[in-house]
Amino acid sequence: MPSIEKPVLSSSLPTLHLDLLLAADLNERRKLLNACRSHGFFYLDLSSDLQMMGYWEQMLETMKDYFEQPLEVKMEDARGSDNTGYEPMGTEVGPFGMTRDGYESLKVSRREHLQGHAELTTSIRDKTPFIFDFMRKSHEITMMMCERLSDEMGLSGSDRFESFHSTESPTLTNLAWLRYPKYDSISPDTVGHNKHTDIGSLTLLFAKQWGLQILSPDAKTWAFVKPRPGHAVVNVGDSLHFPSGRRLASVVHRVIPVADKQMEDRYSIAYFLRVHDLTPWVDSTGKEWTAKEWHDFKFDAFRSPDTKENGEQVLTGMMEDGDILRRPCWGTEEA
Ligand SMILES: O=C(O)CCC(=O)C(=O)O
Numbered sequence: 229m230p231s232i233e234k235p236v237l238s239s240s241l242p243t244l245h246l247d248l249l250l251a252a253d254l255n256e257r258r259k260l261l262n263a264c265r266s267h268g269f270f271y272l273d274l275s276s277d278l279q280m281m282g283y284w285e286q287m288l289e290t291m292k293d294y295f296e297q298p299l300e301v302k303m304e305d306a307r308g309s310d311n312t313g314y315e316p317m318g319t320e321v322g323p324f325g326m327t328r329d330g331y332e333s334l335k336v337s338r339r340e341h342l343q344g345h346a347e348l349t350t351s352i353r354d355k356t357p358f359i360f361d362f363m364r365k366s367h368e369i370t371m372m373m374c375e376r377l378s379d380e381m382g383l384s385g386s387d388r389f390e391s392f393h394s395t396e397s398p399t400l401t402n403l404a405w406l407r408y409p410k411y412d413s414i415s416p417d418t419v420g421h422n423k424h425t426d427i428g429s430l431t432l433l434f435a436k437q438w439g440l441q442i443l444s445p446d447a448k449t450w451a452f453v454k455p456r457p458g459h460a461v462v463n464v465g466d467s468l469h470f471p472s473g474r475r476l477a478s479v480v481h482r483v484i485p486v487a488d489k490q491m492e493d494r495y496s497i498a499y500f501l502r503v504h505d506l507t508p509w510v511d512s513t514g515k516e517w518t519a520k521e522w523h524d525f526k527f528d529a530f531r532s533p534d535t536k537e538n539g540e541q542v543l544t545g546m547m548e549d550g551d552i553l554r555r556p557c558w559g560t561e562e563a
């Protein structure tokens with residue numbers, strides 16, 4: 229097992245409140261934009277939404293039951309897709325030299341949600357209505373934040389972030405369950421989740437256990453994001469970073485096992501809100517992309533960054549250079 233540096237906690241992440249954002253509180257809206265500009269990551273206090281808090285608990289139980297099944301049963305849900313179905317451990321490159329990733333996942337796409345039918349074949353199939361409820365709520369929350377950001381940035385018409393997510397065109401939005409095995413049972417060659425920025429627009433992450441690290445602009449080093457009860461973690465992805473003219477920060481993060489803290493399997497739930505496939509943008513080198521091209525190129529890089537021209541850079545959204553955060557142009561402007 230590679231040695232893991234002493235944890236540095238990220239205590240400086242801003243905290244936003246779901247109820248205040250829903251009420252379109254002007255101060256909270258300003259805080260949201262500042263958080264997306266300066267840190268790209270923030271805590272979202274969900275404690276005002278008892279239904280969501282209940283869903284989170286229930287989802288954890290459901291996903292534990294799912295992952296406990298034998299590998300060959302879970303493989304019945306494998307579809308060789310990056311947005312739907314089961315993926316075993318080791319599909320992608322891991323965080324340390326010569327390692328593969330150390331997590332398994334199950335994804336349900338928004339396309340399945342909108343069609344009202346998930347292509348699940350195993351025991352989990354009868355949980356589909358609950359999974360769809362969770363996705364609906366996660367979608368409402370993330371889209372509401374897109375609205376608040378657009379308002380605060382004074383965007384109108386087709387420049388507003390909501391319009392990038394229109395249901396008329398396909399998107400690769402999905403809900404993912406992730407399981408990282410407990411520290412004791414990790415094999416040295418499949419570990420954690422490699423450094424990356426998220427492909428989509430906003431990620432709503434439900435994780436009660438340690439392991440998530442960000443490349444902190446404050447500490448200029450890897451910092452653990454401390455799990456906080458009743459709080460989700462939200463982060464900006466590349467599909468808001470580039471289309472916002474890089475004013476919103478898509479920050480590099482990863483997951484690594486924590487020796488004295490990961491005594492149990494680690495479970496996280498991520499809602500990956502993504503823009504529609506044809507959304508155009510220009511990257512930091514001036515190259516033009518559509519969201520779908522970026523997505524496909526980046527997923528290839530997840531699997532083998534060394535074999536792709538600029539794979540490393542695509543992986544980290546061109547935000548990082550040798551584990552040092554490249555100071556982007558965000559964070560300096562006033563809201
Ligand atoms: O499992 C986690 O806490 C984070 C996962 C993640 O960063 C991702 O899947 O993009």
Ligand SMILES: [Fe+2]
Binds near residue numbers: 424425426481
């Ligand atoms: Fe991520």
